[in-house]
Amino acid sequence: MLRNDKRLIERAEQVVPGGVYGHMSTYLMPDGVPQYYTKSKGTYLWDADGNKYFDCLSAYGPNLLGYGNAQVQDAIRNQLEHCDTMSGPSPLMVDLAEAMVDMIDHANWAMFCKNGTDATSIATTIARAKTGRSKIVVGRGIYHGCLPWSTPSMEGVQPADRMNLIYFDVTDMDSFTDAVRQAGDDLAGVIVTPYRHEVFGDQHFFPQEMAQLIRKSCDEKEAVLILDEVRTGFRLSVGSAWSEHGVQPDISCWGKMLGNGQPISAVLGTDEVKQAASSIYVTGSFWFSAVPMAAAIETLRQVREGSYFKQIMAYGRRLRAGLEDRARAFGFELSQTGPVTMPQILFREDPDFRIAYRFCQLLAQNGVLFSPYHNMFMNAGMTDEAIDGVLETSEKVFAELKDTRGNIPAIPDRVTEKLNKRKPLLGLGQKQKLA
C-alpha cells in the first residue's frame, strides 16, 4: 500500500543508523503511518505514495500558522534574494531581538541559536556562570533536549554528564523542596517545562503553588529559574506561560514554532543574568543567518497581530469535544489531557495502549495523522471544516474499533521493547498507563 514509503525506509536503513532517528522516526508508530512526506500545505501532508493527510502533529510543534503560510513564505523568498548566512548577522537580528523583548514580559535580552537543545544548554550554562555554582534541579523524566545530560536513552551517556543534576518528581512538591535542600549552597538553577508533557502518559498541569514555590525557592537561594518553553511556546499563551500564575522566570528557552518551521531557537532573559550571558562562549555556523530571522519576525507579527491563538484554541476545543462525544457514543472513554492546543489523546482502560495504537492506525489509513503516545499540536492552518472531517473519520474508526474490540492486536514488540528499556528514564510506571 505505502509502496514508495516502504522502499524509502529500506534504502534509508542501508545508509542511516536506524533509518530515521529521533522523534520523527515512525519506529514507535503503528504500522501504516508513513515515514516520508513530499508536500505540505496548511495542515495537510502528502506521503511519498501520493496520499493526503490531515496532520495533527504539526511537525511536532514548528507548524504554528499552517505549512507554507503565505506571508512567512513571502518573507523567506524575499530575504533569500538579499542574503542569508554571511560573515556577520544582518540587521534582522537586532529587529528580532527587539521584537521578542517587546513581546515577552521577563525578557530584557535575546540570544538566537538553532536547536531547542542549544537553548536549554545555553540557559543552564548561564545559570552556572551567573552563580558560580554547579547544581541544576530538574524534573525526573522531563525532556529538555537530546544532549547527554537530558536525552531519554542512556547509551553513550556517562555518570559525569548528569552528576550536577538533582532530580525531583514533578507531581510532588515535597520532592522539589528536598532537591533544593540537597543542592545546599551549590544551587545554580532550576529548569522546568510549564507543564508536564511527556510521552506515553497523560499530560499534567502544575498547580499554581508549584510554580510559585519554584520561584520562591530560586529567590531565596539566589538561583536562576529557567522555563523551558521549547515545546509550549505560543500555544499556552501569547507570552510567557507562567504569567497566569504570576510567575516570571529569569531565563526562558524557545524553539520549534519561532519561525513557523524555519530553523531558529532562542534564549530570553532578564537584565540580572545579562552579564553572565555575555560571559559564556556559544556560537554556531548558522545562528545568525538572515532567512530564519526574517521568518521569525513575520511569525511573531502574526502572533501579535493575528487571530492564530483564538483559532488554535477553537480548533482544539472543537476536536476535543467532538472526539469525546463520538468515543462515548461507541462505548469508549478517552483520556484527553493538557491544553486543547497541545492535545494528548489516550484511552482509559487501555493499559497496554493497544486501543490507542489501533485507533491511530485506522485514522492514518483514512488520511488523518494522530500520535498514540506523543502530544499533538494544533495549528492555524486548520479550519472548522477540516476538524469536522477528522471527526467524521473518527466516527468510522470508533465504529470499527467497537466491532473488533475483543480482537485488537497488541502493540508491536519493537515498541514494548523500547518502552521497557526507557521506562526508568521516562519516569514511566508511576501514574502511567504502561504496565
Added chain:
Amino acid sequence: MLRNDKRLIERAEQVVPGGVYGHMSTYLMPDGVPQYYTKSKGTYLWDADGNKYFDCLSAYGPNLLGYGNAQVQDAIRNQLEHCDTMSGPSPLMVDLAEAMVDMIDHANWAMFCKNGTDATSIATTIARAKTGRSKIVVGRGIYHGCLPWSTPSMEGVQPADRMNLIYFDVTDMDSFTDAVRQAGDDLAGVIVTPYRHEVFGDQHFFPQEMAQLIRKSCDEKEAVLILDEVRTGFRLSVGSAWSEHGVQPDISCWGKMLGNGQPISAVLGTDEVKQAASSIYVTGSFWFSAVPMAAAIETLRQVREGSYFKQIMAYGRRLRAGLEDRARAFGFELSQTGPVTMPQILFREDPDFRIAYRFCQLLAQNGVLFSPYHNMFMNAGMTDEAIDGVLETSEKVFAELKDTRGNIPAIPDRVTEKLNKRKPLLGLGQKQKLA
C-alpha cells in the same frame, strides 16, 4: 563613517548580551570592520552603510561555491514550493545520505543535524556507546564546538563537563602516546581536526606519522577515531582529509559548507559503529527539514562534478603568492600558513599583532575583509580579477604600513584582555606569537 553599523551595534547592546556573541562578533576585530551585512553575492558583502567588500571570511566556512550560487538558490526556491519542516523527513534525506556515503571513503552511513557542535557531540556519544568506555583523547586548545566540554571560555563550565577528556599537545606525538596510556582500558575514542587551525597563531599540518599513530593507537585499543572536518570539509580535498595519509577515521563530522550556507551538518561513520549510532537518542526540531537537504544535494553535486576545488586552490595560490611578493617589496615578512584554501595570514616580527590588526583595518577601509587572527576561507565565487583587485588594494595598504611603521597603534585593549583570559585555554603561549 559606518554610521548605520554603529547604530545597529548600539541597539543590539540593549537587547543581546554582548551585542553579537560568538565567532561572528567583531569584538576582537580592528575598529572599522563592519558588524552587520545586508546583501551578499559571489564573494562580496555589503554592509549596512552601503559599502561593498571582497569577503575572504566566506561566512567562516559555509560560503564554498559563492554566496547565492545560482543552482543552489534554484534548489532552495524549488524545494520551498513543496515542503521543508514537516512531521517527518522528505525522501531527500535518503538521497543525501546516499550521496555522502558514495562520496566519502570511510562512510557507510550518515546522520544529519544542524550545528557542527551537534556533529562532534553525537560522534563522542557514539564512541562511548560503542565501547562502553568514557575517556576521549582531545588536542589541547583545539576547538570542537561550543558546548561546555569544548568551548574556549570557562564561564559556566564545570569540572564534570571535562572530567572524561584527556588532553594532548597536538605538536607532540609523545604527549599523544601519554594521553592514550593515561586512558588505560577506558579509552572510548580520539577526536582530532585534520590539521591545527586555531586562532591567533600559525596553522600547523600534522605529519603523516601523527595521523598514522593515532589510527594505530585506536586500532590497538579498539577505540573510535573521530575526524572533525567541520571547518576543513571539502577545502582540503574532495573527500576525507586524511586519505592522503592513508588514514580513514571511524567517524567524521561535517558542517558549515555542506549546504553552501543552508543550515545542515552531518556525522558519517563506518559499519562497525552503525549499531552504536542507532542506539543513542539524538534529534532536533529541524534536523530533517527538506530545504537544507535540497541545498546540500546540489552543493555536493557541484563538489563532485564542478571545478570548485581547482578554482579555490588557484585563487588561494594566487592570493598567497601575490601577497608574499607585495609584502616583501615593502619590507614585510608574512607568515602564511595552512592550506591555501584556508589562509591564515600573520606577520613575522609582529609579536603583539599590531601590524596584522592595522593591515586588516586598512584593508576593510578599502573594501576587503580579512581577519587578523582567524583563518579565512577561499570560495568558488571568487575570480582571478577579484583576487587581483585585493592584491592591488594590499599594495596601497602595505605602502601606508611602511610609511607609518614606527607609529602603528597597539591592538585594542579589549582584545588583549580577552586573549589574556583565554590564553591558557587556547594553548596560547607555546609557539604562539602573543607575548
